[in-house]
Amino acid sequence: MKNILSIFIFSLLFVSCHQKPSSIDSYAILDMAAENEIIPTTRQELANPPAPPLPPVTSQEVIKKKIIKDGRIGIEVNDLEDSKSRIDTLVKNQGGYYDNESYNNSNWESSYNLKVRIPSANFDRFLNAVETGKGEVKYKEIDARDVTDQFIDLETRLQNKKNYLKRYNELLAKAQTVKDILEIEEKIRGIEEEIESTTGRLNYLSDLVDYSTLDLTISKQKDFKYNPVKRGNFVQKLKQALFKGWYGLIDFTLLLFNLWPLWIFVAVVRYAWKKFRKKK
Known part of the structure; x- marks a missing residue:
């Protein structure tokens, strides 16, 4: 029994002595492999350095739109002068002005044609006030044009x-x-x-x-009234006709005398033609 126990202990010592060198060798091999892995990677990073970081993304400046807004509107009212006074007040309150103003008065209608320049920020407010006032809107046309590209180019x-x-x-x-x-x-x-x-x-x-532009027409219809054209006195018109006839006869006579070179030329040509025919 003692012999068997001694043999078993001796075997364990022998095996452990032979395993230690192999463990050391395996650690050495792992260290070398790790070194071989680290060195190429390091050299590659040195040969090809990483790209520089991208610049921080900044928000682009927002380009303000450049819009040209204009239009035309026609309103028929019952009291033209009162409506004109109201428009004058609206234009003044909104910071605008009249670029052109004209008044027309005919047998069937009287009207104001107004070309109004209004700050673009107040254009819609002014237009709404005009529409909601007294009167009937006969026509309305509003245009908006984007000229931002033209601004940038210029x-x-x-x-x-x-x-x-x-x-x-x-x-x-x-x-x-x-x-x-x-x-x-x-x-x-x-x-x-x-x-x-x-x-x-x-x-x-x-x-x-x-400044937006609005062509504004306010008009008032009139009841048709016939206004006959005044005619002059018959005797006066007869005298004018006689004088005009006499002056016309004098002018015609003077014209004939002014053409005396032509008559001489015609007479010479006629005389030459007669002589030529007699020779034949």
Whole structure:
């Protein structure tokens, strides 16, 4: 029994002695593999560094729409002057003005034709006040045009022209010959004219956007009344006819005398024709 126990203990010691070196070797192999994994990865990162981070996304500036709003409206009223006074008050209260005003009076109708310029922010409010007033709306037409693209295009062109002008002014300051100076000044003159034209176009569009236009007609119908045309006295008209006839006869006689060269020419041609026929 003792011999068997001794043999079993000896076997365990022998096996444990042979397993220790293999464990050390396996750890070494794992370390080498880890090193081999780390080194290529590190070299790859150094050879191809990561892309720089993207810039923070900023919200783009919201472009304000440029809308031109205009229209026309016709209203028939019973009291023309009272309605006109009310329109005057509305225009003043809304910060507008009359671009044109005309009054027409005929046998069947009297009317005011008004071209009103109203700040675009108050246009709808003014139009609503006109419609809800006294009178009947006969026609109404409102248009809205988006000119934002035109604004952006003109502003971009204007900025580019200003940049060109700045560059040409710098070149002018460095020019040394008269020829170069004259050529650059000619270019500058042309660019300045283009800048003035573009600025004028922008100002015109801005005015149309800032102030809406409304062609407003207020009218009042009249009861038809026949107004005969006044005719003159018969004796007076007879005298005028006699005088006109006499003056016409005098003018005709003077015209015949004024054509005396023509009569001489006709007489010569007739005499020559008769002589020619006699010879035949």
